[in-house]
Amino acid sequence: EVQLVESGGGLVQPGGSLRLSCAASGFTFSGYTMHWVRQAPGKGLEYVSGISGNGGSTHYANSVKGRFTISRDDSKNTLYLQMGSLRAEDTAVYYCTRASGEEWLLPFDYWGQGTLVTVSS
Amino acid sequence: DIVMTQSPDSLAVSLGERATINCKSSQSVLYNSNNKNYLAWYQQKPGQPPKLLIYWASVRESGVPDRFSGSGSGTDFTLTISSLQAEDVAVYYCQQYYNILYTFGQGTKLEIK
Numbered sequence: 001e002v003q004l005v006e007s008g009g010g011l012v013q014p015g016g017s018l019r020l021s022c023a024a025s026g027f028t029f030s031g032y033t034m035h036w037v038r039q040a041p042g043k044g045l046e047y048v049s050g051i052s053g054n055g056g057s058t059h060y061a062n063s064v065k066g067r068f069t070i071s072r073d074d075s076k077n078t079l080y081l082q083m084g085s086l087r088a089e090d091t092a093v094y095y096c097t098r099a100s101g102e103e104w105l106l107p108f109d110y111w112g113q114g115t116l117v118t119v120s121s
Numbered sequence: 122d123i124v125m126t127q128s129p130d131s132l133a134v135s136l137g138e139r140a141t142i143n144c145k146s147s148q149s150v151l152y153n154s155n156n157k158n159y160l161a162w163y164q165q166k167p168g169q170p171p172k173l174l175i176y177w178a179s180v181r182e183s184g185v186p187d188r189f190s191g192s193g194s195g196t197d198f199t200l201t202i203s204s205l206q207a208e209d210v211a212v213y214y215c216q217q218y219y220n221i222l223y224t225f226g227q228g229t230k231l232e233i234k
Contacts (some may be wrong), residue, residue, distance in 0.1 A: 035223075037171075045163075045171065045214055047223040059221045095170055105218050107161040109182065111170035 002026040002110045004096045009115030016086050016119070022079040022096030022112055030054070030074040033099040035108060036081050038092035038117075048094070049081065053102040064090075086119045093117075123147050123217050127226035133234040140202040142229045144215035149195045152219070159219035162191055162200045165228075166211045174213075175200065207233060 008020040020036070035050040049070040050059045058070050069082040079096055093114040100109040124147040134140040150159045158178035163171040173182045175191035178198055188203045202209055210233060215226040 044228045045165075045216075045225040047225070050221065050223075061222075100176070104221050105159060107173055107176040107216070107218055108163075108171075109173050109176075111172070114170055 004112035006115040020081040029077040040092045125226040131230040142200045144198040150219040
């Protein structure tokens with residue numbers, strides 16, 4: 001059974017940093033492109049970042065480019081999102097999600113339960 | 122970026138009746154090389170993550186009831202629930218994966234009338 005379990009969320013002050021993790025199981029992690037998608041309280045879904053199956057290619061939404069870094073450790077079956085220079089508008093539930101294959105242009109077929117990041121003083 | 126616009130924003134349908142949600146993209150999401158529409162539909166129930174329902178505009182994900190169907194091509198798409206069940210109360214999102222600037226529609230909230 002495919003499982004994605006996020007952790008690392010919490011309360012952080014504006015300008016601060018946080019690292020999210022997503023532990024994957026039930027599939028060959030290295031063979032899939034992975035993404036982060038966020039959802040502000042009561043709002044819709046916003047794409048954040050993605051990383052290819054071999055980690056050689058990454059992509060970021062303009063809203064987080066230069067502040068967030070996505071990475072993966074295939075030996076640990078874990079996806080990461082290092083978030084810096086956090087702003088109030090980064091407050092959201094962050095979902096780890098799997099593309100349905102190793103390519104970029106694919107739907108997101110599995111989602112974790114999400115981890116809440118709150119940016120506030 | 123490709124802007125995805127859903128209509129309506131909210132919808133109330135009686136149990137057993139048909140529900141229809143529309144999604145329009147600001148540019149075509151059809152790749153002529155493979156004749157595929159890079160369009161997905163997701164269902165999000167309260168307190169849960171999104172769940173993939175439909176991809177390639179009309180292919181039902183494994184395990185999704187056949188009362189859910191997707192149609193359309195190019196820039197105009199529709200998600201149809203043929204006979205609404207109580208468990209279908211949710212917010213529905215369309216998404217384009219035509220390019221890596223993935224974008225979602227604003228969501229349509231579906232309720233029971």
